Amino acid sequence: MSAIKSLLPPRISVSGVTGASGSTAALSDLYSKLPKGPAPKIQPQGFLGRYYARYIATSSPAPILHATLAIGLIGYAFNYHFHLKHHKTKKHH
Incomplete structure (x- = not known):
């Protein structure tokens, strides 16, 4: 039974209940540092990148x-x- 418990993920709770492998404070700290919102658009670089974005990606x-x-x-x-x-x-x- 203990071999199966090691395969299961720890319980994560907002109320502060700790999981099997540590505290939830470290996990909430990790998630608070992640960027929020949509990813920024990557600007095309170089001649071929700009050409692709302008003509080929728009099916011109x-x-x-x-x-x-x-x-x-x-x-x-x-x-x-x-x-x-x-x-x-x-x-x-």
């Missing part, structure tokens, strides 16, 4: 446009570097 279609423009600009930069820059001297045609 803007990231599709941003990705399309980025791919287009990168594609044009590659095309210019590997092909178009040779045509300005007109040696190849």
